[in-house]
Amino acid sequence: MIKVKDLYKSYGKSGKIKALNGVSFKVDDGEIFGVIGPDGAGKTSLFRILASLILPDSGSALMNGHDVVQDYRRIRQIIGYMPGRFSLYQDLSVEENLTFFATLFNTTIEENYHLIKDIYQQIEPFKDRRAGALSGGMKQKLALSCALIHKPEILILDEPTTGVDPVSRKEFWDMLARLKEQGLIILVSTAYMDEASRCDRIALIKDGEFIATDTPQGIINDYSDILWSVEGSRMSAMLKELRTHDMVMSSFAFGDKIHITVDAGFRRNELEQYLTNKDFRDVNIAPIEPTVEDCFMALTR
């Protein structure tokens, strides 16, 4: 179980840059907890504190009852940390990297092979290849294997899927789901809102603060606005046009569509007519269900 209370962290000479602004949360055993937010929101700072790599300015964090500041030696035994950037030895082979980290934790690959079997089997054919020559997805699997080799109780994954292709991303989340079944606590951060649904609970982070913490469905249920999607020709001009419209409360680009939230008195035909008059063609307006990203946009508005 992870208990974090009022974490503050700032950088710079006089602490001008505030990375964490009072973060508190709890994670139960056997839970995948996702921290979701844009770049620079404070995800990496939070995870580095929890991995005992940097010290918080104030506040406390208990990982399975061990304080990250006082008990850092114990923390390092029970956590597996995977930094956002690939940080294994590129000039050592796959197997050498794994053996290296196993030995540093006083264990062997054989002893904990059952833990990494699923993941490691996929890269085992390349075990003599140097880590630097692996593809992005395989690097990710190797890094996860190395983080797991000492049988940690808590897994801290900092943006594990950034820069990985969609298929490998899906595979990666499937692996996390299987690890969770073995009772691990998994703390994972991501900038991809669509990955939120794979977590048991998520926290939305912005400017060093958690703006919401709930199950993904809970966050969506809290969404109270009426949401429509709009598509048609000349999207960027249309986005500007929509922002000046009285009925439209907010509008933002979402993939190849525009999501708008509207007043209660909104009529679909009126807007369609309005846009057609303004020379936009193929206008299509449809009601949609909100996603986590819509919630994030609404919460940060």
Next chain:
Amino acid sequence: MKTIKFLIEKEFKQMFRNPLIPRMIVMYPIMVLLVFPWAVSFEVKNIKIDVVDHGKSVYSKRLTDKIAASKYFILNDTPPDYQTAMQNMENGYTDMILEIPTTFDKDIVKSSNSKVGVAVNSVNGTQGLLGSNYIMQIVNDFSSELRDELITTVPPKSRASIMNMPQIDIIPHFKYNPGLDYKNFMIPGFMVLLLTLICGILPALNIVMEKENGTINQINVTPVNRIVFILAKLIPFWIVGLVVMFISVSAAFLLYGLWPTGSIIAVLISAIVFIFSISGLGLIISNYSETLQQASFLVMFFILILILLGGMFTPVSSMPSWAQAIAAINPFSYLTKTFRMLYLNGSTLSDVSGNLYAMIIIAIVLNGWAVLSYKKRV
């Protein structure tokens, strides 16, 4: 113990997987010992000289020939007047001008006393100074030659008085480096340079590389003790440093017949003490840099200070007092001095113990500083 052994194993694995490092470890001492001693030398040779001979006589011709025959000078031209010679110097064709007066012959025969004029381009101070010294030597030589010849032409009465004139010849005895061979002087210095690079600089850059690659994060979340990690970084380079030392001592003997005239044990002991102190400097550099660029810049800065103010090329005793103060805390300076004493002066371990104590103090201060400046977590 098991961890450190494994870490060292990993360092060696990485070292030998890098295509450049193992080759450099072999190539570098060979380059340094085969090539540099011949090139880096303060012996001044091949000074270009113009002789303006107004006398155009037998004696002036003999003096010109004597200069041309010397290994220090190359006779560039014999222009008719001083202006042409000066022009040659301005255009860089010549470095020195010797002007022989019209009355040269007459003066020598009549009064046994003549004057020649010398002009030296002293843009390169060493060359100017040594060049004018050499020409003086040759002219002096020439005049004593002449005196021996001309003495027979003098009437016997006055001959006696000349013979009775006291004549002082200075016969220098060059101690410890009898042939005045510059190589013997430089090679011990180059050995120190090798140790500095391999044991001080390489491990520092290696640690910074782990920082830059982010691998240090992955190490920091393991239970590996910080000191064990650092030691595992240093030990391989200490070993390599000693191997290189062994190669260079043998190479100096095989190539130049240069073997310490003093204690060989003292060479080893002082090298080890030096390695500890220079490793400390490397650790400080690695603590203060986050990227290889920063580290390389710091390395350049320190290497320049260590070498230029370390007495390898120019004697510390002729430096201004502030530079001597820097040399007093420069381990490079102490080891260069020690190696030269052991190689050339035939000193014993107790002769160099003063230098050893100084290096031990420097090692303690630098390593202490390295430990204090290391921030475990920010």
